Structure formats: C-alpha cells, structure tokens
Amino acid sequence: MVGQNETVVAVFESDKDQNIEALEKAIAKLDVEWSSTDASVVSVEEAEWESPGERAATLTAKKEGVAEITVSAGDFSDVITVTVVSSDRLEGINAEPMTLPVSDTWQNILYTLVPEQAKVDGLTFSIADSSVVEVDSAAGKIRGLTPGETTLTIQAGEINETVKVTVQRTPHSISAENIALWVSETSTIEVTTDINNPECGTNYTFTSEDENIAVVSENGVVTGVSGGFTEILVTNELGQKCTVEVEVLNYPLHRTDSTSDITITKEWVGGDTGANCYAAHIVFSDYTRFGTANGNGGYGLGAETTLSAHERLGNILTVSGDGATAASDYPVAREGSLRNQGPLHSDGVYSRTNGILNSTVSLDLDGYFLSDLVDRGDVSDTFQYKPAFLVNGALVPTGDSTRTQRTFIGSNGTPGDIWIVVAEGGMVDGVSAGLTPDECASFLASKGCLFGMQLNEGGTAAMVYRDWTLTANGAGQAHENFVYFR
Numbered sequence: 001m002v003g004q005n006e007t008v009v010a011v012f013e014s015d016k017d018q019n020i021e022a023l024e025k026a027i028a029k030l031d032v033e034w035s036s037t038d039a040s041v042v043s044v045e046e047a048e049w050e051s052p053g054e055r056a057a058t059l060t061a062k063k064e065g066v067a068e069i070t071v072s073a074g075d076f077s078d079v080i081t082v083t084v085v086s087s088d089r090l091e092g093i094n095a096e097p098m099t100l101p102v103s104d105t106w107q108n109i110l111y112t113l114v115p116e117q118a119k120v121d122g123l124t125f126s127i128a129d130s131s132v133v134e135v136d137s138a139a140g141k142i143r144g145l146t147p148g149e150t151t152l153t154i155q156a157g158e159i160n161e162t163v164k165v166t167v168q169r170t171p172h173s174i175s176a177e178n179i180a181l182w183v184s185e186t187s188t189i190e191v192t193t194d195i196n197n198p199e200c201g202t203n204y205t206f207t208s209e210d211e212n213i214a215v216v217s218e219n220g221v222v223t224g225v226s227g228g229f230t231e232i233l234v235t236n237e238l239g240q241k242c243t244v245e246v247e248v249l250n251y252p253l254h255r256t257d258s259t260s261d262i263t264i265t266k267e268w269v270g271g272d273t274g275a276n277c278y279a280a281h282i283v284f285s286d287y288t289r290f291g292t293a294n295g296n297g298g299y300g301l302g303a304e305t306t307l308s309a310h311e312r313l314g315n316i317l318t319v320s321g322d323g324a325t326a327a328s329d330y331p332v333a334r335e336g337s338l339r340n341q342g343p344l345h346s347d348g349v350y351s352r353t354n355g356i357l358n359s360t361v362s363l364d365l366d367g368y369f370l371s372d373l374v375d376r377g378d379v380s381d382t383f384q385y386k387p388a389f390l391v392n393g394a395l396v397p398t399g400d401s402t403r404t405q406r407t408f409i410g411s412n413g414t415p416g417d418i419w420i421v422v423a424e425g426g427m428v429d430g431v432s433a434g435l436t437p438d439e440c441a442s443f444l445a446s447k448g449c450l451f452g453m454q455l456n457e458g459g460t461a462a463m464v465y466r467d468w469t470l471t472a473n474g475a476g477q478a479h480e481n482f483v484y485f486r
Contacts, residue, residue, distance in 0.1 A: 001087050002063060003087050005061075007047060008056065008080065010054065010071040012053050030073040032046075034046055035070045036068070037069075038067040039062070039067075041066065043059070044057050044059055045057060062084070063084060064085060068080070088117050093159055094112040094114060095111040095112070097163050097166070098110075098163060099166045099200075100166070101167070102144045102168070102170035103170065104143070109140050111154050122156065125137045127153075127165070135152070147167050151163065169195060170238070171194050171238075176189050176244045179246045179247070180468075181224045182248070183227060188221050189220035189222060191234055201237065203236055208231075212228075213225055213229065214248050216232050222246060224248035255316065255466075259285045260286070262317065262485070264317075270439050273433045274432070274435060275403075275432035276423070276432050278421065278471055280485075281447070282416075282419075288352050290352075290485050292383070293482045294334055295478070297312070299334075305462075306318055306463075307475035315484040315486040316486055319407050319482065320481075321482040331343070331370035332384070333374050334481075336381075344360060346360060346370075346384035347360060347387050347453055348360070348382070348384070349382050349383070350380060351379055352377070352381075355415035356413065357411040359453070390410060390450070390451055392450055392451075395441045400436060403436055405425030405458065407420075408440045409452065410447070410449035412448050413451065420463075420485075422463040423461075424473065432472075440452070455483060456479075459473065461473065462474060
C-alpha cells in the first residue's frame with residue numbers, strides 16, 4: 001500500500017555441512033546488495049538485522065505499480081515481485097454487533113473501513129427484518145422498532161460486513177416516589193419503569209438540586225443534610241427523566257397553608273429528671289379543622305391506635321386524646337355531637353364557631369346544660385380528663401409530683417391559637433423521666449398560654465404528624481379519644 005514500509009529478509013543457506021558461525025563468516029566475505037527495478041514504485045534500503053545467516057532490507061511503497069526486488073551476494077541472487085496498491089482502496093469493513101433500545105431517535109451506524117482512509121462510493125446499509133429495526137441507508141442511521149433480533153449488512157461493491165442487531169425491551173418512562181426523611185437519615189430512591197423486566201433504561205444517574213438540603217449517591221441513596229425541600233433529578237441512559245421531591249425534616253417542623261400555620265418543636269423540660277416535649281403550636285382561621293374524635297368513628301365503638309385514627313381521619317396532627325370516655329354519665333361533646341344529657345362538667349371546652357379553647361370558668365359556662373351550649377355553638381368539643389392546671393394565666397397546683405408521660409393542651413384565649421404537647425416519660429426514649437402536672441402548666445405558661453389542662457398520662461401518649469410518629473413511644477397503643485388538626 002502506498003506509504004507503507006515493509007521489511008524483507010534474505011535467508012542464506014549452505015550446501016556444505018557448516019555451522020552457523022562458519023556460514024556467517026562466508027556471508028561476510030560476500031558483497032550483499034539490494035536493488036529495485038523501479039525505485040519510483042518501491043525503494044529498497046539495507047536494514048540492520050541481528051539474526052545470523054540472514055540479511056534484511058526495508059521496502060518503501062512510493063506509488064501504485066509493480067517492481068522487482070533483487071538481493072544478490074556473489075554468484076547468488078533471489079527476486080521477489082512487489083505490487084503496490086493505492087492507500088485509499090477499500091479492503092474490508094469492520095463493525096461490531098449492535099444493541100438498541102426501542103426508540104424514535106436515530107443512532108449512527110458505527111463501522112470502520114479498512115484502511116480507514118479508503119475511499120468508498122455507494123456504501124449501503126440493509127436490514128434483514130425491517131419489523132425489528134429501521135435503517136436510513138442514505139444517512140447511515142438506525143433505530144429499534146420492536147424487541148427482537150435481526151442482522152445488518154454494510155455493503156460497498158463486493159465487500160460487505162454483516163452483524164447481529166438486538167433490540168431490547170425498552171421502558172417509555174421512569175418514575176420514583178417522593179421522599180421525606182430526617183436530617184442525617186438515609187433513604188434510597190426506588191426507580192420503576194412503565195414495563196416489566198426492561199432490558200435497558202435502568203442505568204440511572206442522580207443529581208440533587210440543592211446539596212445543602214440533601215445529597216444523593218451514585219446508587220440513589222439520599223442523605224438529609226438540613227431541614228427544607230429540594231428535588232433530585234433521575235436520568236437513565238436513554239435520556240428519560242423523572243423528579244423526586246425530597247423533604248428533609250428537622251426541628252422545628254413547620255407547615256403552612258391558606259388557613260393554618262403549624263410549628264412543632266422538640267424541647268427538653270424539667271431539668272435533669274425532665275422529659276423531651278413535642279410541642280405543636282397551631283394558628284388557624286378555619287375553626288372546623290381542630291377538634292376531638294372517638295375511636296373508630298363513634299361513641300362506644302371501642303379503641304383504636306393513634307396512627308389508625310390519624311390515617312382514617314386524614315389528619316395533619318393527631319394525639320391520643322382526652323382520657324375521659326363517654327362511657328361515664330358525664331355529658332361529652334365530640335365535633336358538635338353530644339353524648340349524655342346533663343350539666344356541663346368539663347374543665348375545658350372548644351367551639352368550632354368562634355375557635356376559642358378555654359376553661360369553663362373563664363368562659364362562665366360552668367353549670368350550663370351541655371346540650372344547650374352545643375345547640376348555640378358555644379361548645380363543640382369538651383375536655384374533662386382532670387381539672388385545669390392553668391386558668392386565667394394562674395397556675396393551679398395539683399399536688400401531684402409524679403413524673404410520667406403526659407399529653408396536655410393550652411391556649412392564650414385567642415381564636416384559632418392552640419398548643420398541643422406530648423411529654424415523653426418512663427424512659428421510653430432512653431432519657432425522659434416525664435413531667436409533673438405543675439411542670440406541664442409552667443411550660444404552657446412560658447408559651448403565653450392562659451389556659452391549660454391535661455389530656456392523658458401514663459405512658460401511652462403519642463403524637464403523629466403527617467406521615468411520622470414523632471414520639472418514641474410510638475402510636476401502637478389503643479385509645480378511645482383523640483385530639484386532632486386536619
């Protein structure tokens with residue numbers, strides 16, 4: 001080929017029984033010469049060669065044509081004929097088997113000419129089964145139509161190359177569920193496709209929009225960095241994309257919408273022998289969103305877990321509620337529904353009409369018939385587990401110094417402004433001994449509450465917020481009453 005160099009070797013043999021050393025001495029006495037019949041086609045130049053009994057020369061192809069190369073040594077000679085061809089004449093085509101997705105996007109057909117600089121006129125591409133693969137022969141492009149196998153032939157004159165083409169089962173889209181996790185917690189993005197058992201489209205890359213909120217590994221493991229919201233973009237090798245919304249939780253938790261604002265803090269209260277308190281401050285203008293509920297949806301229908309009630313009612317926040325059940329003869333109101341007739345005996349009441357949670361003393365309602373108060377809209381929900389320990393901003397000593405897990409509620413008397421608190425106890429979280437009723441009252445007073453009372457105690461209290469159980473005790477204990485914000 002024009003421009004190519006080749007080494008040619010002359011091997012000397014003796015008709016006598018000479019060893020290689022003697023043969024080499026004999027060759028050395030001869031004048032070894034190389035020549036070309038047409039140096040414009042092939043030039044020849046003696047080359048260094050270290051093998052005894054041999055001599056070599058370098059041939060250089062100059063142009064197309066034929067030349068004879070002669071090597072002579074004394075009375076001995078030998079001739080070879082060398083044909084030089086053009087460097088751009090095609091000698092072959094190389095291509096690898098192809099694997100394609102089902103796609104509307106054309107891909108270039110990859111192949112190599114031999115030699116690479118070969119000039120080709122009329123290169124064509126053809127497919128054996130056009131139902132599996134489509135080829136644009138003029139553009140040299142290919143795309144998969146349906147899963148299967150076929151062959152592609154690349155043709156140039158009498159030279160051709162045929163390769164296998166496989167079209168894989170290909171998803172049309174990918175998706176993944178949104179994630180919520182706490183700071184320092186990890187969660188893995190589970191990507192799914194719209195078809196079963198895809199053969200491609202499952203190699204994913206993950207990119208976090210804000211790594212100050214959450215970072216993601218190459219395997220889709222998300223780690224919460226700080227509280228807030230961000231998005232993670234998932235892309236497969238086909239260019240298909242989906243977005244995962246990530247919420248990273250950290251105290252204080254905060255949620256707002258058109259009619260409410262909720263802030264939940266986790267605070268240590270009570271000194272060395274105190275407790276972690278989960279305190280939800282709810283400010284709202286739609287007064288029907290707050291209230292109390294019975295287990296399983298009605299009076300006397302039994303108990304259910306806080307988590308069960310939370311999910312059944314579609315709440316944003318649920319706590320195990322008023323420990324006083326409607327099984328007693330006391331009149332009880334739940335969401336404006338009355339159980340038992342009689343005078344009001346509850347220390348705390350709430351009205352869906354005006355959004356006020358307060359003591360019956362402060363509202364001057366004590367002794368009224370509850371049915372009348374419900375009918376007038378003055379009361380929709382009652383709280384009567386134990387007497388109020390905070391009335392008109394003054395602490396009412398209870399004489400109870402027991403430390404235990406407690407749920408309590410309070411308000412500053414403003415419409416639509418309520419605190420709901422769960423204090424851990426019994427060392428369920430490994431550190432909390434619990435609070436006394438007086439400590440609960442003092443905590444509410446420190447938040448500006450003028451009214452406060454206990455809802456529950458004894459180690460079964462739970463707070464569920466959105467999809468999470470915040471308290472260490474969990475939400476598996478059954479209760480007959482709940483306080484909620486939905």
